[in-house]
Amino acid sequence: xxxxxxxxxxxxxxxxxxxxxxxxxxxxxxxxxxxxxxxxxxxxxxxxxxxxxxxxxxxxxxxxxxxxxxxxxxxxxxxxxxxxxxxxxxxxxxxxxxxxxxxxxxxxxxxxxxxxxxxxxxxxxxxxxxxxxxxxxxxxxxxxxxxxxxxxxxxxxxxxxxxxxxxxxxxxxxxxxxxxxxxxxxxxxxxxxxxxxxxxxxxxxxxxxxxxxxxxxxxxxxxxxxxxxxxxxxxxxxxxxxxxxxxxxxxxxxxxxxxxxxxxxxxxxxxxxxxxxxxxxxxxxxxxxxxxxxxxxxx
Numbered sequence: 001x002x003x004x005x006x007x008x009x010x011x012x013x014x015x016x017x018x019x020x021x022x023x024x025x026x027x028x029x030x031x032x033x034x035x036x037x038x039x040x041x042x043x044x045x046x047x048x049x050x051x052x053x054x055x056x057x058x059x060x061x062x063x064x065x066x067x068x069x070x071x072x073x074x075x076x077x078x079x080x081x082x083x084x085x086x087x088x089x090x091x092x093x094x095x096x097x098x099x100x101x102x103x104x105x106x107x108x109x110x111x112x113x114x115x116x117x118x119x120x121x122x123x124x125x126x127x128x129x130x131x132x133x134x135x136x137x138x139x140x141x142x143x144x145x146x147x148x149x150x151x152x153x154x155x156x157x158x159x160x161x162x163x164x165x166x167x168x169x170x171x172x173x174x175x176x177x178x179x180x181x182x183x184x185x186x187x188x189x190x191x192x193x194x195x196x197x198x199x200x201x202x203x204x205x206x207x208x209x210x211x212x213x214x215x216x217x218x219x220x221x222x223x224x225x226x227x228x229x230x231x232x233x234x235x236x237x238x239x240x241x242x243x244x245x246x247x248x249x250x251x252x253x254x255x256x257x258x259x260x261x262x263x264x265x266x267x268x269x270x271x272x273x274x275x276x277x278x279x280x281x282x283x284x285x286x287x288x289x290x291x292x293x294x295x296x297x298x299x
Contacts, residue, residue, distance in 0.1 A: 013065045020058040027051045148176040148192055150244050157248055164252055177211065180248075185257050186220060188227070190247075195240035197247065200227040222278045222290060223254065233282050253285040264292035 030047060154166045163183040170177040180188040187209045191199040202224045203215040215221050234246040261268055262277045263286045269276065270289040277287035281294070288294070 009065065009068065013062065016058065016062040016065055020055065020062055023051060023054045023058050027055065147174070148195060150176075150178075150192075150195065150241065153241060153244055153248070154178065157252075161252055163255055164248075166248070179209065180251065181205075182252065183255055185255060186223070188251065195244070196237075197231045197235070197244070200224060200231055202227055219275055219278060222275065226279055226290075227251065230280075230282060250280060250282060250285065253280045253287075256287075260287040262287060262289045262292050264288060 027048070030051065148171070151168075154168065157164060157166055165181040167179045168176060169179045169189075174194060176192040178190050178192070180190065182188070184205045186202055187205060187207070188200060188202045189209055189211045190197055191211060199211065201209070201211050201213070202220050203209055204217055204220055207215060207217075207220075215224065230247055230250050234243045234250070236243040257276055257278070258268075260277060262270070265271075267289075270291055273289070273291060275289065277289050277292075279288040279290050279293045280286070281288065
């Protein structure tokens with residue numbers, strides 16, 4: 001194993017190398033300043049042997065210093081090691097960056113090998129199941145529909161609100177339609193898929209009620225649109241019974257459609273649309289014109 005270089009020896013070698021370089025520089029400077037042959041001054045012929053002798057002395061001294069030093073093996077980073085021989089500062093600065101890049105590449109390679117080992121172990125722990133069977137099971141679970149279980153809720157509302165009559169017109173395990181009559185104000189049909197409300201249609205009390213035919217009156221078409229917004233607002237996948245109760249309570253607030261004033265403008269009829277307050281707040285059930293309603297905050 002190679003020993004570390006002595007700093008004092010290294011410093012002495014650098015100084016000796018600097019002396020050698022200076023003496024060589026003087027020789028080339030004198031050669032460049034050589035006088036013509038017919039010049040009487042022979043100063044050049046006198047100085048050149050002395051400078052050559054100085055170069056030989058400095059070179060011999062440098063060789064003796066290197067013989068007494070224990071030089072370790074060079075740090076080889078492929079072809080990047082030759083960057084240190086550049087004398088231009090812009091190119092010389094690349095050496096440090098290249099060394100850092102190589103170190104980072106080694107770290108990334110080590111981490112990637114660890115990740116491969118860990119992922120291979122996790123894969124071995126996963127039970128192997130046929131993907132087609134998993135897809136079929138997932139489709140079966142998504143297609144399961146909970147039967148309609150709102151009979152008790154409907155009976156409770158019929159007992160609680162005398163001016164609200166709710167009947168089940170189409171009873172089936174998956175698709176159910178209920179008919180709602182609210183006093184002499186409006187009629188509504190609500191279709192369910194299991195316990196989830198899918199469609200609402202609201203018309204006036206005098207109109208014929210059909211599930212997919214809109215009302216002839218613009219007021220009740222606006223109420224139908226608001227009912228769809230309420231259906232989405234009250235939707236709850238985990239508590240469908242609560243969603244049905246909330247929606248029916250909200251719909252019952254239209255019993256005073258032609259009597260209540262707007263909470264904002266305090267008018268029965270809006271000054272521009274000439275409509276009644278057809279909007280009901282989802283939480284407070286307060287009446288508003290569609291143009292006066294506050295901004296809805298969805299949960």
